[in-house]
Amino acid sequence: MKFTSSLFKAKAPIDKYSLYVPKTGVFPKKFEVGSIATGVKKNGNLDLGIIVNRNTSRKSTSSAVFTTNRFKAAPVLKSKEVLESNNYEGVNAIVVNSGCANSMTGEVGMRDAEKMCDLVNNKLHLDNQTLIMSTGVIGQKLQMEKIANGIDKIKFGSGFEDWLNMAKSICTTDTFPKLISSQFKLQNGKVYTLTGISKGAGMICPNMATLLGYLVTDLPISSRGIKKILSFAGERSFNCISVDGDMSTNDTICMIANGAVETDVVDVDSPDFEDVCKNVTSFAQQLAQLVVRDGEGATKFVTVRVTKSKTFEDAKIIAETISNSSLVKTALYGEDANWGRILCAVGYSKTENYDSLDENKLNVKFVATDGSTPSELPLLINGVPNLDVDEARASEILALNDLEIVVELNTGEEECNFWTCDLTHEYVTINGDYRS
Amino acid sequence: MKFTSSLFKAKAPIDKYSLYVPKTGVFPKKFEVGSIATGVKKNGNLDLGIIVNRNTSRKSTSSAVFTTNRFKAAPVLKSKEVLESNNYEGVNAIVVNSGCANSMTGEVGMRDAEKMCDLVNNKLHLDNQTLIMSTGVIGQKLQMEKIANGIDKIKFGSGFEDWLNMAKSICTTDTFPKLISSQFKLQNGKVYTLTGISKGAGMICPNMATLLGYLVTDLPISSRGIKKILSFAGERSFNCISVDGDMSTNDTICMIANGAVETDVVDVDSPDFEDVCKNVTSFAQQLAQLVVRDGEGATKFVTVRVTKSKTFEDAKIIAETISNSSLVKTALYGEDANWGRILCAVGYSKTENYDSLDENKLNVKFVATDGSTPSELPLLINGVPNLDVDEARASEILALNDLEIVVELNTGEEECNFWTCDLTHEYVTINGDYRS
Numbered sequence: 038m039k040f041t042s043s044l045f046k047a048k049a050p051i052d053k054y055s056l057y058v059p060k061t062g063v064f065p066k067k068f069e070v071g072s073i074a075t076g077v078k079k080n081g082n083l084d085l086g087i088i089v090n091r092n093t094s095r096k097s098t099s100s101a102v103f104t105t106n107r108f109k110a111a112p113v114l115k116s117k118e119v120l121e122s123n124n125y126e127g128v129n130a131i132v133v134n135s136g137c138a139n140s141m142t143g144e145v146g147m148r149d150a151e152k153m154c155d156l157v158n159n160k161l162h163l164d165n166q167t168l169i170m171s172t173g174v175i176g177q178k179l180q181m182e183k184i185a186n187g188i189d190k191i192k193f194g195s196g197f198e199d200w201l202n203m204a205k206s207i208c209t210t211d212t213f214p215k216l217i218s219s220q221f222k223l224q225n226g227k228v229y230t231l232t233g234i235s236k237g238a239g240m241i242c243p244n245m246a247t248l249l250g251y252l253v254t255d256l257p258i259s260s261r262g263i264k265k266i267l268s269f270a271g272e273r274s275f276n277c278i279s280v281d282g283d284m285s286t287n288d289t290i291c292m293i294a295n296g297a298v299e300t301d302v303v304d305v306d307s308p309d310f311e312d313v314c315k316n317v318t319s320f321a322q323q324l325a326q327l328v329v330r331d332g333e334g335a336t337k338f339v340t341v342r343v344t345k346s347k348t349f350e351d352a353k354i355i356a357e358t359i360s361n362s363s364l365v366k367t368a369l370y371g372e373d374a375n376w377g378r379i380l381c382a383v384g385y386s387k388t389e390n391y392d393s394l395d396e397n398k399l400n401v402k403f404v405a406t407d408g409s410t411p412s413e414l415p416l417l418i419n420g421v422p423n424l425d426v427d428e429a430r431a432s433e434i435l436a437l438n439d440l441e442i443v444v445e446l447n448t449g450e451e452e453c454n455f456w457t458c459d460l461t462h463e464y465v466t467i468n469g470d471y472r473s
Numbered sequence: 474m475k476f477t478s479s480l481f482k483a484k485a486p487i488d489k490y491s492l493y494v495p496k497t498g499v500f501p502k503k504f505e506v507g508s509i510a511t512g513v514k515k516n517g518n519l520d521l522g523i524i525v526n527r528n529t530s531r532k533s534t535s536s537a538v539f540t541t542n543r544f545k546a547a548p549v550l551k552s553k554e555v556l557e558s559n560n561y562e563g564v565n566a567i568v569v570n571s572g573c574a575n576s577m578t579g580e581v582g583m584r585d586a587e588k589m590c591d592l593v594n595n596k597l598h599l600d601n602q603t604l605i606m607s608t609g610v611i612g613q614k615l616q617m618e619k620i621a622n623g624i625d626k627i628k629f630g631s632g633f634e635d636w637l638n639m640a641k642s643i644c645t646t647d648t649f650p651k652l653i654s655s656q657f658k659l660q661n662g663k664v665y666t667l668t669g670i671s672k673g674a675g676m677i678c679p680n681m682a683t684l685l686g687y688l689v690t691d692l693p694i695s696s697r698g699i700k701k702i703l704s705f706a707g708e709r710s711f712n713c714i715s716v717d718g719d720m721s722t723n724d725t726i727c728m729i730a731n732g733a734v735e736t737d738v739v740d741v742d743s744p745d746f747e748d749v750c751k752n753v754t755s756f757a758q759q760l761a762q763l764v765v766r767d768g769e770g771a772t773k774f775v776t777v778r779v780t781k782s783k784t785f786e787d788a789k790i791i792a793e794t795i796s797n798s799s800l801v802k803t804a805l806y807g808e809d810a811n812w813g814r815i816l817c818a819v820g821y822s823k824t825e826n827y828d829s830l831d832e833n834k835l836n837v838k839f840v841a842t843d844g845s846t847p848s849e850l851p852l853l854i855n856g857v858p859n860l861d862v863d864e865a866r867a868s869e870i871l872a873l874n875d876l877e878i879v880v881e882l883n884t885g886e887e888e889c890n891f892w893t894c895d896l897t898h899e900y901v902t903i904n905g906d907y908r909s
Contacts, residue, residue, distance in 0.1 A: 107832060108820035141813060141858040175813040176858055286817060363799070363896075364904060371905030377611040380577060381722060384544035396543060422577040422612055460799075461905075462898050468800060469807030469897075 051336075051438065054213040057327055062197050062218040065230040065255035066297035067092035070199050072206035075187030077136040077173075077180050084136045085187045086206035088253065089161055090129040092295040098260040099128040100267040101168070102275070104288035110140035111150040112169040113289060119154065119168055125260040128293060130167040131251060132157045133207045134184060135236070138247060140175040140286045149179040156188045170289050172209055172236060172247040204234045207249055210467070211237045215327040221316045223309045227300050229256040231317065233324040237280070237331040247287040250275060250324055256313065257296030259304040266314050267292045274321035277353065279360040279457040280332040292317075322454075329456045334463030337369050340406075340441045340456055347449035351393030355444060356455035358386035366460035374431030376401070376416040379442060393448050396420045404441035405434045413443075487772075487874065490649040493763055498633050498654040501666040501691035502733035503528035506635050508642035511623030513572035513609075513616050520572045521623045522642035524689065525597055526565040528731040534696040535564040536703040537604070538711070540724035546576035547586040548605040549725060555590065555604055561696040564729060566603040567687060568593045569643045570620060571672070574683060576611040576722045585615040592624045606725050608645055608672060608683040640670045643685055646903070647673045651763040657752045659745045663736050665692040667753065669760040673716070673767040683723040686711060686760055692749065693732030695740040702750050703728045710757035713789065715796040715893040716768040728753075758890075765892045770899030773805050776842075776877045776892055783885035787829030791880060792891035794822035802896035810867030812837070812852040815878060829884050832856040840877035841870045849879075 072086035090097050101120055103113050120128065132153060139146045150169055157167040171179070193199070204214035215235040220228050235250035258266065267290070275290050296302065303309050330338055341359050346352035359365055362382040368375035379401060383394075401417040414430055415423050434440055508522040526533050537556055539549050556564065568589060575582045586605055593603040607615070629635070640650035651671040656664050671686035694702065703726070711726050732738065739745050766774055777795050782788035795801055798818040804811035815837060819830075837853040850867055851859050870876055 106817065106820040107830070108816055141816060142860070143857055176860060176862075178860075286820060363900075367901055367904035370901065373905070377577060380544055381542065384542040384722060394543070421579055424578070424612060424614075426612075460901060462901050464799075465803050465806065465896060465898050465901055468803035469809070 053330060057330055058213050059216060062200060063220060063230055064195060064200055064218055064232050065253050067255065067295055068253050069193040069195050070203040071191040071193040072202040073187045073191045075183040077134065077183050083202055083206035085134045085184060086203045087157060087191055088131045088203060089193060090293060090295045092297040095296045096127045097129055097293055097295045098126055098258055098263045099291060099293045100125060100264040101289060101291035102267060102271040104285060106286045108286045110138055110171065110287045111142060111146035112139055112171040113287060115150040115154060116168040116289065119165060123166065128166050128168060129163055130157055130161055132167055133170040135207050135209055136173040137171060137177055137179050138173045138175045138287050139171040139179050142178055145178055149181055152181060153184060156185055160188060168291060170249050172207065172249055172287055207236045209236065211331050213331060215324065217323055219320055225300055227298055229254060229298055231320055233320060235324045235328055237328040247285045248275060248328060250290045252292040254294050255297035256294055257300060257302040258294040259302050262304050262310065263292055263294055265305055266317050269314055270318040270321040273318050274325040277453065277455045278325050278329050280329065326456050329458050332458035333467045334461040335458030336461055337459040338439045339369055339458065340454055342441055342454050343444045344452040345449060346446045346451045347393040349451040349453055352451055352453035355383055355386045356453045358382045359442060360455045360457035363460055370459035370461045372432060372435040374428055374435050376426060380417060383444060393446055395448055398447040400445035402443050403431060403434045404443050405437060406439050406441055407437055489766060493766055494649050495652060498636060499656060499666055500631060500636055500654055500668050501689050503691065503731055504689050505629040505631050506639040507627040507629040508638040509623045509627045511619040513570065513619050519638055519642035521570045521620060522639045523593060523627055524567045524639060525629060526729060526731040528733040531732045532563045533565060533729055533731045534562055534694055534699045535727060535729045536561060536700040537725060537727035538703060538707040540721060542722045544577065544722045546574055546607065546723045547578060547582035548575055548607040549723060551586040551590060552604040552725065555601060559602065564602050564604055565599055566593055566597055568603055569606040571643050571645055572609040573607060573613055573615050574609045574611045574723050575607040575615050578614055581614055585617055588617060589620060592621055596624060604727060606685050608643065608685055608723055643672045645672065647767050649767060651760065653759055655756055661736055663734055665690060665734055667756055669756060671760045671764055673764040683721045684711060684764060686726045688728040690730050691733035692730055693736060693738040694730040695738050698740050698746065699728060699730055701741055702753050705750055706754040706757040709754050710761040713889065713891045714761045714765045716765065762892050765894050768894035769903045770897040771894030772897055773895040774875045775805055776890055778877055778890050779880045779882065780888040781885060782882045782887045783829040785887040785889055788887055788889035791819055791822040792889045794818050795878060796891045796893035799896055806895035806897045808868060808871040810864055810871050812862060816853060819880060829882055831884055834883035836881035838879050839867060839870045840879050841873060842875045842877055843873055
């Protein structure tokens with residue numbers, strides 16, 4: 038059946054493009070990017086991008102986090118192999134195509150993924166140093182002729198437009214490209230640059246959500262350092278977002294450090310290590326949040342904060358359960374102060390270690406993030422439901438586009454922030470509609 | 474925001490009432506039921522029901538399965554206590570109210586639940602032999618005056634209309650009452666009757682889904698027998714349905730056997746035991762399926778069959794993951810033959826024991842249940858995606874109101890059937906809308 042989604046728009050849509058897409062940017066030294074429309078996307082949009090490290094003065098280091106789905110798409114298997122065979126050093130390019138995920142494509146898919154990497158290696162005179170990512174329709178073969186042709190023609194640059202186009206080239210049904218950049222100083226006084234690109238849980242029927250992201254920096258980091266940093270950051274960013282709770286066969290987050298800023302290599306025992314880890318984590322969180330901002334049909338951006346937990350893992354399970362609850366997400370959409378559903382989700386969250394959850398110490402509240410007061414609205418206090426919830430104020434807070442749900446466990450010092458969006462008619466329309 | 478749900482109706486709604494509500498029925502001996510409108514439901518509908526066992530010739534036996542949500546509503550805690558203090562024998566009444574779940578109501582809620590049971594015990598001259606169930610709004614106190622008044626006035630009967638009204642009195646936003654009855658013979662040639670009533674995952678903002686069900690029979694069963702039967706049957710029926718994956722604070726399924734048919738008590742080692750267990754299980758499955766049929770906004774009834782598994786638990790986890798996937802459920806609504814989403818869900822299902830899932834042995838197919846052919850449409854064969862899926866036939870099967878998704882693990886002999894519905898605009902409307 039076909040749906041006229043405009044029927045379901047309850048309020049004027051937010052202009053996410055102008056809100057979240059930068060107008061300028063500064064990018065890490067010695068990285069270049071190129072993108073092109075190969076024709077795989079029927080609408081003629083950019084659908085192939087390559088990022089290349091031009092720094093030859095020292096070996097790059099890299100790390101990646103892949104989907105845990107047991108059906109891993111060919112590009113995931115190929116990228117794993119490239120990283121391992123290079124021992125996480127000297128990986129100098131990433132090629133990404135959109136429009137076809139090369140997933141559930143068996144042997145043919147593996148050969149095509151290898152072919153794509155070889156084409157890029159040849160073009161850039163690299164020796165098996167190219168990672169690959171694909172997103173788009175699953176169960177369909179790559180149109181290798183178009184892709185080979187695109188790789189052949191692609192040109193590289195390092196300007197803002199080049200980076201923005203790179204971000205555009207990996208989009209599927211994303212409503213805006215996701216590109217952020219930031220600079221940070223270390224104790225040595227030197228300035229380093231970190232750039233990230235991601236794409237959201239967008240669909241092109243008949244495929245599934247795919248989350249792709251990569252971070253590149255000109256800071257020199259050891260290979261064991263970058264591994265530790267990315268797994269820490271990923272666990273607290275891309276693994277802490279929910280649009281619909283489904284996990285794809287292609288999800289990949291990777292990071293490359295080319296050390297183009299000629300300073301000492303940051304290793305796990307360097308004085309700067311923790312600082313770098315924090316910087317990368319908050320940067321990865323910003324990048325991951327853009328995916329939720331662009332969640333299919335989303336009208337709200339909700340931070341679920343589970344605090345004062347005995348363990349991070351428990352805090353995360355509770356935050357994730359609330360963030361994935363259809364009842365919580367529809368209530369948020371309806372701006373219904375339906376606090377019972379939040380308590381319910383806390384109640385059925387499967388925390389392995391029950392030490393972190395003591396009903397009698399539990400506080401739950403809505404928090405307004407727009408500066409209005411009272412900013413906190415208690416729903417549960419020391420495990421006792423607040424039967425006198427100020428429903429009017431609750432509705433005010435629920436009417437905000439951005440808000441927080443805070444769950445205080447009061448059993449420890451760990452915390453997890455999870456980011457989710459509402460479940461809307463538009464979501465059902467996008468995902469229920471026939472492939473177009 | 475308010476939604477006009479009629480906008481989203483893609484096809485003429487199914488007349489579920491005439492399809493699923495019986496016109497006559499035969500009921501177990503020596504049980505009587507009564508129901509009344511106390512005024513708790515603003516619309517004046519029936520909202521209080523009592524079922525009573527009038528058989529005094531032998532002690533009844535009973536068992537119950539309760540929500541595992543850590544926030545258990547007062548009636549759940551009270552019923553647990555009644556069953557335990559009676560050692561699962563001699564429980565002779567169940568009182569059920571709808572319109573208020575008496576959940577998240579703290580001390581007051583416990584006292585009110587006890588008061589309700591006492592009122593019924595006094596009316597029926599019972600000594601702490603009454604179970605209690607409540608469904609409806611959470612975080613609100615019971616209107617005890619109205620309820621006491623209702624209990625006082627309630628009249629009992631054993632005719633079809635009495636039973637149908639009992640089923641009506643526990644409904645919330647259910648679109649039809651759920652009442653079924655069946656008779657079965659044992660080797661002794663005697664006929665026994667089994668009657669079941671349930672209510673669905675209906676919402677009255679601001680509450681959450683509540684699943685209630687009870688089975689009564691005039692077959693004499695030992696207390697350890699009825700415990701084993703209900704937990705086996707419940708695990709394969711009410712625990713195998715998904716509307717939105719949320720679990721309430723009030724979910725309760727209970728069973729009473731009054732032994733009004735004067736034959737030997739069926740115990741776990743009786744020759745008839747397995748037979749009775751099978752009968753009750755398939756009966757409980759029919760009763761549970763009615764809940765999915767009446768799933769909020771549901772337009773489709775989908776059986777997810779995971780077969781040839783090494784363990785039942787693994788089969789169940791995979792079936793449950795598919796049944797709860799928003800992407801699968803929206804694709805079913807859109808009648809989109811989106812097989813990739815099903816494979817994806819199998820891929821991320823968290824099966825503890827991986828022995829049951831071997832990708833290379835996996836078969837996945839759509840199955841038509843209307844007798845049309847080919848009835849089976851393979852999506853995955855021995856782990857290899859069927860890239861030549863007959864999309865036209867797939868769409869035909871997806872267009873059916875009833876269909877099956879079959880996942881063959883080919884690692885053992887266990888199987889689990891799970892029942893789910895589609896995720897529709899109407900679901901979002903019902904659950905996103907303001908409390909009314």
